[in-house]
Amino acid sequence: MAFSSTSSLSVILFQVYFTSLLFTSISSLKTPKHYVVYMGGPVEGELHNGEASYLQMLDTLLPREESERRKGVHHYKHAFRGFSAMLTEEEAAAFSGIWPESPSFNDKGFGAIPSKWKGTCMGGPDFNKSHCNRKLIGARYYTSTGATSARDVDGHGTHTASTAAGAHVDGVSDRGLARGTAKGGQPGCRIAAYKVCNSDGCPGSALLKAMDDAVNDGVDLISMSIGRNAQSTRDYLSDPIAIGSFHAEHKGIMVIVSAGNDGPDPSTVGNLAPWLFTVAASNIDRDFQSSLILGSGKVLRGAGIHFANATRSKAYPLVYARNAGAASTPIEEARACLPGSLDPKKVAGKVVVCVMSSTTTKRIIKLVLEDAGCKGLILVNEREKIMASNSGDFPHSEVDMTYGYKILKYILHTKNPTVTIAPTVEVKRSKPAPVVAIFSSRGPASLTPNILKPDIMAPGALILAALPPPETAKPSTPTYGLRSGTSMACPHVTGAAAFVKALHPTWTPSMIKSALMTTAISYDNMRRAVTNTSGLTSTPHETGAGEIDPHRAVNPGLVFETTAHDYLQFLCYYGYSEKKINKALTKTKVICSKKASEDLISTINYPSISIGNLRRGQRYGRMIERTVTNVGPEKNVTYVAHVVAPEGLIVQVAPKRLVFGESVSKVSFKVWFYGKKPASKSYHHGSIEWSDGYHLVRSVFSVNII
Missing domain, CATH: 3.40.50.200 (Peptidase S8/S53 domain)
Structure with a gap:
């Protein structure tokens, strides 16, 4: 890039x-x-x-x-x-x-x-x-x-x-x-x-x-x-x-x-x-595929990168890890190929089908199989969108649950199932990205x-x-x-x-x-x-x-300048004493407000907004102020606000128009956030967008309604 x-x-x-x-x-x-x-x-x-x-x-x-x-x-x-x-x-x-x-x-x-x-x-x-x-x-x-x-x-x-x-x-x-x-x-x-x-x-x-x-x-x-x-x-x-x-x-x-x-x-x-x-x-928008060729001739596309010798790609016996567990190993541990869960005699020299679990990682699974003398890995991911990972010289392919069921069905109905993990190929302009x-x-x-x-x-x-x-x-x-x-x-x-x-x-x-x-x-x-x-x-x-x-960033139109004063006040709001801040970070004497609190951290002039705790109801609204500086080519320009607010959150901006001129390069605005009473107790996300018809200045926000 x-x-x-x-x-x-x-x-x-x-x-x-x-x-x-x-x-x-x-x-x-x-x-x-x-x-x-x-x-x-x-x-x-x-x-x-x-x-x-x-x-x-x-x-x-x-x-x-x-x-x-x-x-x-x-x-x-x-x-x-x-x-x-x-x-x-x-x-x-x-x-x-x-x-x-x-x-x-x-x-x-x-x-x-x-x-x-x-x-x-x-x-x-x-x-x-x-x-x-x-x-x-x-x-x-x-x-x-x-x-x-x-x-x-x-x-x-x-x-x-x-x-x-x-x-x-x-x-x-x-x-x-x-x-x-x-x-x-x-x-x-x-x-x-x-x-x-x-x-x-x-x-x-x-x-x-x-x-x-x-x-x-x-x-x-x-x-x-x-x-x-x-x-x-x-x-x-x-x-x-x-x-x-x-x-x-x-x-x-x-x-x-x-x-x-x-x-x-x-x-x-x-x-x-x-x-x-x-x-x-x-x-x-570039992906890598390692396709699977089942012994039946069926080809399934999987994701992955490996550098096994392409000229020697061959079919190997295929086994489902659940059926190859070590003695006394719980089935769920064996199917996930957790460390110590497999019987090396049942998996050595074979390609093993493992199901991704939240209790392990792709790297650990790969190492478990290598240590057991396996010839390759087919990883079934039922939790996330499959994304190619790099396993070096160890053949592997990752598939979603749909293909995973097809592979398991093939194993179940075949006396001596086999599979070939094809060489990795590059896929350009993949979607989504x-x-x-x-x-x-x-x-x-x-x-x-x-x-x-x-x-x-x-x-x-x-x-x-x-x-x-x-x-x-x-x-x-x-x-x-x-x-x-x-x-x-x-x-x-x-x-x-x-x-x-x-x-x-x-x-x-x-x-x-x-x-x-x-x-x-x-x-x-x-x-x-x-x-x-x-x-x-x-x-x-x-x-x-x-x-x-x-x-786009070279011509943003407006910018939020976060100053040294903002950063020092952030430390005050976080709870540090003036003495500790002065001793650790600056020779300039810092004066913290007696009303300093963690809630005020949201008020420093940051390009995004986060509120960690907003109670529901009109009486518990929170006001945040921001200041923007015009850095665009036109000095006389007006920006108009557009709010993208999620369900459960009321967001109001004032003024809704920011007017800049020859002598006015900085303008402040205020944002009020209100949590609706039926709203779920969780984070709600949205954005505030300012436009002059050419530039679009977008500030994202995250508000936790409690």
Whole structure:
């Protein structure tokens, strides 16, 4: 996805990979190449037994016991004051960085590095300073153990960096799939990579130091593909990402982050601070099919990506997991292929039909079958819309319940059932798209339901981008792969933000954020409202303001400017004392209102609106005020309001016309929300749209009627 090819911006990318990332390329257990070590406790909603944890570790390259975090003390002086201290481990992380030899980081066509750049290119045993160029202008690392350079190991950093700002590279593919031209969202941007994690984890001290360095180095944008678990963020002033990004925002540097990969459960979104731009993930209009050829000759289309040798595709015996359970295993566990539920003697050498369960993941099922010596997987998904996932060299196909019944009927009525899992084929212009990715973390925000998170949605499922080459290949060998996660969605928004900033260099981060949010798309390529994988109309808790549309964002008409005062008042409303805010975040004395309450969080000048608790009845209405700034080409212009309100909610706007002139660039309006007495006690979603006949400025809202 490219929006422009010229820009003097420097995009900084923090490369971090979390083991909660779903559907990534899976390496063979016998020849691991990447090092991803799980450091935290199990994520709520996943299997908690020891075998499941072990199987997840098999997919993370070199397993090792949790080791003591090493202390690293850093002095902060550029964006904020203080010293780092050893923080409690909260996340699972792996080390990453960047692969400088990738053609996505070639500097052809780039001029001299801007004089404002104050950064450095740190060398190491496998990373020379000469690896930096006029495109990749900086590289730092902060690992006190393990890695000794900014070089990428697991591919996550290289993938996200090239997605945000990679150069044009023709004729690339993932082993023949998704063939085409690779290019980042803003190919003309320069990149500085800051490697903040190693095999022992991702210390908050390293994150803080990296953001502090980035501010001093002179970056314009910070892209952090770090999906925080909602439970790991207990408050804002103990969150290194929230603290570091607050200071970056204060310096005019926009910080874009991942929403996390703990969907589809509600209240799983992470990175909740309002000064962060939090990104959810969607699919794109490209799908991948792995068809099934039953022994009867019947062909069924399934979804999936695998790289089993296509020339050796053959029929294998087919068995239903329910009929292959281990002794004393409950039938429901066997049919779901839970760890320890299958009898290896009954499934080895066969393709196994498993039924998706809420108590496991696709990755765990795949590993269970591999461990049992199976030849392939047919996954029947009766809960969600089927979406292709990447199982590496292990043949698999995912089908819906309709096809699932046909397969089970064939097994039941056939003495020796067999199946062939055909090679994966690419399907272009698939519909519907976008669809909210099943793994994308959802709102409402657990800490502050009066701020709507995530903010926006971008492509994050099976995204093709640069990767380090195989160990046996030359370092400069062009290598590209398909990966999924909100980590992949985050750099799409970074590229879009760079595109907008290149055309509007004086705009503040909140103005760029507003422009992208209020112009976001709420419909799919079938001209219907965007749906989730259950086929239901999505809500702002899944999509934020909607899917990014960078070209519309460069001319949004109006923007909502969220100021430093708004952010400081947000902290007051959240419940922090003036003393604590002043000590932690600012030298400016903050004065909190004596009437500060969490309800007032809804009143900060944010592009979206969220009300966490609205009582039913006319007497319990809530008033929210917003101010918009005219940034359109016409100074004398009038915008008219249109409210899209759901059943159960009365929404009134005043004034209904916003009149701007030569001396009037900012206008305020008020919105009243009333919950109808018959309304259900739940969240109700809608939008307020302002139009001048050309621009459409859309603010989504979510209101919880209690």
